[in-house]
Amino acid sequence: MAVSVEIDASTERVWEIVEPVERHIDWMHDAVAIRFQTEQHRGVGTKFFCDTKVGPIKLVDVMEITEWEPMRTMGVRHTGLVTGTGNFTLTPIDMDRRTRFAWTEELTFPWWLGGRIGGIVGGNLVMKAIWRRNLKGLKALVESR
Numbered sequence: 270m271a272v273s274v275e276i277d278a279s280t281e282r283v284w285e286i287v288e289p290v291e292r293h294i295d296w297m298h299d300a301v302a303i304r305f306q307t308e309q310h311r312g313v314g315t316k317f318f319c320d321t322k323v324g325p326i327k328l329v330d331v332m333e334i335t336e337w338e339p340m341r342t343m344g345v346r347h348t349g350l351v352t353g354t355g356n357f358t359l360t361p362i363d364m365d366r367r368t369r370f371a372w373t374e375e376l377t378f379p380w381w382l383g384g385r386i387g388g389i390v391g392g393n394l395v396m397k398a399i400w401r402r403n404l405k406g407l408k409a410l411v412e413s414r
Contacts, residue, residue, distance in 0.1 A: 270397055273371040274404040278411045280359045283368045284340040286411050287357060290317060296406035299323050299399050312337045318349075323399065350379045370407065372400055 276283055286292070290310060294300045299321050306316040312334065319330040328350050336344030336356065344356045353376035360369040374396070378384060 270375070270400070271371065271373040272397060272400045272404055273369055274408050275362065276368045276370055276408045276411050277366075278368060279365045280340045280361050280368045281365075282414075283359055283370060283407075283411050286407065286414075287343065287359070287370075288339070290315065290334070293319075296410050297403045298406060299403070301327075323395065347376060352377045370404065372404065374400075 286296070288311065291303045291305070294303060301320040301322050304318045304320070306318065307314065309315050313336065315334040317332055319332055321328055321330050330347055330351055331349030332345045332347055334343065335346050335354070336342055340359060342356060342358050344354065347353045347355065353374065355372070355374040355376075358369075358371045358373075360371070361367075362369055376396075
């Protein structure tokens with residue numbers, strides 16, 4: 270699954286908002302809280318719990334940062350009930366006056382969320398809609414500052 274948005278700001282400005290993992294709750298509507306498992310809060314090897322709520326479903330997403338290139342990309346591995354990988358990519362547009370922010374995820378859901386079928390239906394319908402809403406929130410947050 271993939272979603273993206275163009276933001277009227279430089280990659281540096283977008284990264285200022287995306288880089289603090291604990292602040293993702295400011296623009297991710299499904300993220301309720303971020304709790305770090307490691308002393309490290311930035312870069313590859315950072316581990317954290319993300320308390321997530323989608324409608325009536327609440328779960329703890331266990332995540333580890335696997336890729337970290339400032340102002341370019343942040344990758345994660347999901348290792349809890351939901352497993353898989355995700356990636357944020359920032360690409361400069363118009364001499365870095367605008368940024369394309371792309372979000373990709375490949376997730377596997379537990380059996381009680383429909384397993385593979387739930388991932389296809391829930392991922393392509395429900396999660397994609399949530400991520401689009403999250404990107405609207407990110408865009409608004411970046412452009413308002």
